[in-house]
Amino acid sequence: MVRLGTGIGWRPEIADDIARLPGIDWVEVVAENICPDHVPDALRRLRERGTTVVPHGVSLGLGGAERPDPGRLRALAERAEALGSPLVTEHIAFVRAGGPLTASPAMEAGHLLPVPRTRDALDVLCENVRIAQDALPVPLAVENIAALISWPGEEMTEGQFLAELVERTGVRLLIDVANLHTNHVNRGEDPAKALDELPTSAIAYVHVAGGVERDGVWHDSHAHPVTQPVLDVLAELCARTTPPGVLLERDEDFPAADELAGELDAIRAVTAAGAGGGAGAAEAAVRTSAVPDAPVPDAPAPHTPVPDAVRERLALAQAALLSALVGGTPPPEGFDRRRLRVQSAALTAKRASVIAKVAPELPGILGTDYRPAFARYADGRPMTGGYRRDALSFAEHLLADGRPEDAAARRRLTLWWRERSGPAPLPSHPAARLARRVRLALSGGR
Numbered sequence: 437m438v439r440l441g442t443g444i445g446w447r448p449e450i451a452d453d454i455a456r457l458p459g460i461d462w463v464e465v466v467a468e469n470i471c472p473d474h475v476p477d478a479l480r481r482l483r484e485r486g487t488t489v490v491p492h493g494v495s496l497g498l499g500g501a502e503r504p505d506p507g508r509l510r511a512l513a514e515r516a517e518a519l520g521s522p523l524v525t526e527h528i529a530f531v532r533a534g535g536p537l538t539a540s541p542a543m544e545a546g547h548l549l550p551v552p553r554t555r556d557a558l559d560v561l562c563e564n565v566r567i568a569q570d571a572l573p574v575p576l577a578v579e580n581i582a583a584l585i586s587w588p589g590e591e592m593t594e595g596q597f598l599a600e601l602v603e604r605t606g607v608r609l610l611i612d613v614a615n616l617h618t619n620h621v622n623r624g625e626d627p628a629k630a631l632d633e634l635p636t637s638a639i640a641y642v643h644v645a646g647g648v649e650r651d652g653v654w655h656d657s658h659a660h661p662v663t664q665p666v667l668d669v670l671a672e673l674c675a676r677t678t679p680p681g682v683l684l685e686r687d688e689d690f691p692a693a694d695e696l697a698g699e700l701d702a703i704r705a706v707t708a709a710g711a712g713g714g715a716g717a718a719e720a721a722v723r724t725s726a727v728p729d730a731p732v733p734d735a736p737a738p739h740t741p742v743p744d745a746v747r748e749r750l751a752l753a754q755a756a757l758l759s760a761l762v763g764g765t766p767p768p769e770g771f772d773r774r775r776l777r778v779q780s781a782a783l784t785a786k787r788a789s790v791i792a793k794v795a796p797e798l799p800g801i802l803g804t805d806y807r808p809a810f811a812r813y814a815d816g817r818p819m820t821g822g823y824r825r826d827a828l829s830f831a832e833h834l835l836a837d838g839r840p841e842d843a844a845a846r847r848r849l850t851l852w853w854r855e856r857s858g859p860a861p862l863p864s865h866p867a868a869r870l871a872r873r874v875r876l877a878l879s880g881g882r
Contacts (some may be wrong), residue, residue, distance in 0.1 A: 544820060576608065
């Protein structure tokens with residue numbers, strides 16, 4: 437197992453701070469945000485200093501009913517090679533549903549959604565992981581996710597599900613202790629029990645992140661400081677094993693560099709205390725004495741292909757859930773309706789936030805009405821073609837409805853939409869953009 441040390445999630449907004457932070461052994465980048473041919477200069481300089489870079493994918497949907505998309509796998513492989521990475525990581529989640537397996541329109545969640553812990557879902561996940569492993573040039577590690585909702589009729593615990601996944605595929609694990617805490621608050625699952633059941637020798641590294649509790653629901657925001665309960669779960673893990681790497685995640689509302697340094701110091705203190713053993717290690721040894729740590733198999737046993745009927749059953753279940761969350765259809769039987777409403781609102785909020793980053797002109801044009809208008813648009817309209825297409829569809833929806841009411845704002849939105857909805861991308865050079873604006877003005881905006 438590669439020893440990584442202490443790391444931080446690399447984001448452009450804090451690139452300068454990361455370059456100056458002491459003791460950063462490695463960084464993790466969102467794979468989909470990196471172009472192999474144009475690695476950001478700040479990231480390139482880190483690599484030249486000897487800092488390890490690990491690409492972290494968010495769009496494969498390994499827990500989905502469909503087999504992994506070959507194009508997405510090629511893209512992830514290209515990033516691993518371009519960054520000289522020792523491994524790549526993804527999530528145990530589904531991110532889209534519908535399509536050919538269900539003879540229904542394809543939908544995208546824009547977020548990581550939980551996989552049912554059933555034999556069907558595990559069979560599909562194992563085959564999808566094997567497909568990904570065969571396509572990638574470096575080892576794969578998969579991450580447990582945070583969830584607001586639970587599937588009815590689950591057949592395994594989190595730890596059992598992950599342990600069997602490792603046994604059958606040899607895949608490594610990326611354990612997110614913040615997600616274990618989230619599932620403790622939201623689903624009543626004991627993090628210590630999950631850790632007891634894990635094959636700790638399979639752990640590639642660990643995520644630590646902040647969140648916030650509202651109305652009894654924990655939101656894994658990655659926009660708040662790391663809390664003591666999350667550090668306590670990290671301590672539980674470190675009492676059982678010394679993880680090869682631990683990484684701090686932060687995606688929004690970035691604090692000052694000294695605050696990031698303080699959180700990293702707190703993480704180092706916990707991992708150092710765990711490595712030193714003590715009472716916590718002794719207690720963990722007693723708890724796990726009857727559950728020996730299963731070694732990661734060097735060559736997983738041959739497998740039988742998953743029958744199409746199994747994939748179809750999973751596809752129908754995931755499509756029904758996602759349609760209830762983003763398409764306004766009735767909740768599937770057995771789900772907590774209140775939690776589904778919370779999850780649906782969270783998906784809409786995240787979708788609006790990402791659109792605001794992808795198309796920052798839209799909040800600028802719409803002002804304070806941006807989020808309410810987007811919520812009205814998203815109600816019953818699933819995302820089907822990615823965030824950029826979603827931004828254009830949102831603008832089309834507003835313009836078709838005669839909005840914004842302010843004539844000047846409507847002209848600005850019309851121009852924005854025309855510049856981006858033509859058959860060819862708008863040239864990025866400022867002079868070319870200015871020339872097009874002049875042409876539009878002279879033609880009366882036609």
